[in-house]
Amino acid sequence: MKIIRYLDTAGNRGQAAQQPDGTALAIEGDLFGEYRLTDRKADVVKLLAPIEPTAILGIGLNYRFHAEETKSAIPEHPILFMKLPNSVQNPDDPILLPTHLKSDKVDYECELAVVIGKRAKNVKRQHALAHVLGYTCANDVSARDWQKSAGGGQWCRGKTFDTFCPLGPVLVTADEIPNPNGLGIKTILNGQTMQDWNTGDMIFDVPALIEFLSGSTTLMPGTVILTGTPHGVGMARNPRVWLQDGDTVTVEIEAIGRLTNPIQNEPV
Secondary structure (H helix, E strand, O other), X not given: OEEEEEEOOOOOEEEEEEOOOOOEEEEEEOOOOOEEEEEEEOOOOEEEOOOOOOEEEEEEOOEHHHHHHOOOOOOOOOEEEEXXXXXXXXXXXXXXXXXXXXXXXXXXXXXXXXXXXXXXXXXXXXXXXXXXXXXXXXXXXXXXXXXXXXXXXXXXXXXXXXOXXXXXXXXXXXXXXXXXXXXXXXXXXXXXXXXXXXXXXXXXXXXXXXXXXXOOOXXXXXXXXXXXXXXXXXXXXXXXXXXXXXXXXXXXEOOOEEEEEEEEEOOO
């Protein structure tokens, strides 16, 4: 099932299942509890991010070729950082380049996002995927100047500005993606493909990440795990490529779809 969140003509929020003909059927209930698909067509005016995360856990340097392009050692354990819920952005809404806490080195990162569907603690990898509700596209937008040199050695400042975590356009339930580590993934910037790889290159696959992150730690339903980005980021290019006002960036993942956002300067 491909699940969307949306606004209707009255401004109400709803959930629905996207149909092959482009329509959507309303969903009633709780995605993390009991819910049912109705036969009522949803009045979709605007797509929202398909999930309101309870937490956003990001993984750095999780693709082998990306580690190589940044001249970084292969990590022994997953590198964890966090983004705040304020960073979530809807499909088609703008990514805002910070102007108050200024950055002129904002980068794109296509990522597979994993949504935890039920409480998980000390989960073994062989049972990990049973805790997944579904998958969506994410753009782990990163202000490299704040991430690398102005954040006090921590990545969070450069990763969690408003709008720095677009999600969408749909949440594909886990039954439709039995192997999340076999998906094509790419970033397209202004019509040019910048990243084009496969989630099979992850150093720590999705089950390994869930096992690690749930160790002595409860992952609540609605937790979003950003699983890392492949090579081709703007920071590693020569010359470097930074997002600019007026750009358009798209994340595309096989079996999920395309997440597109324009780039704008934050209003002064």
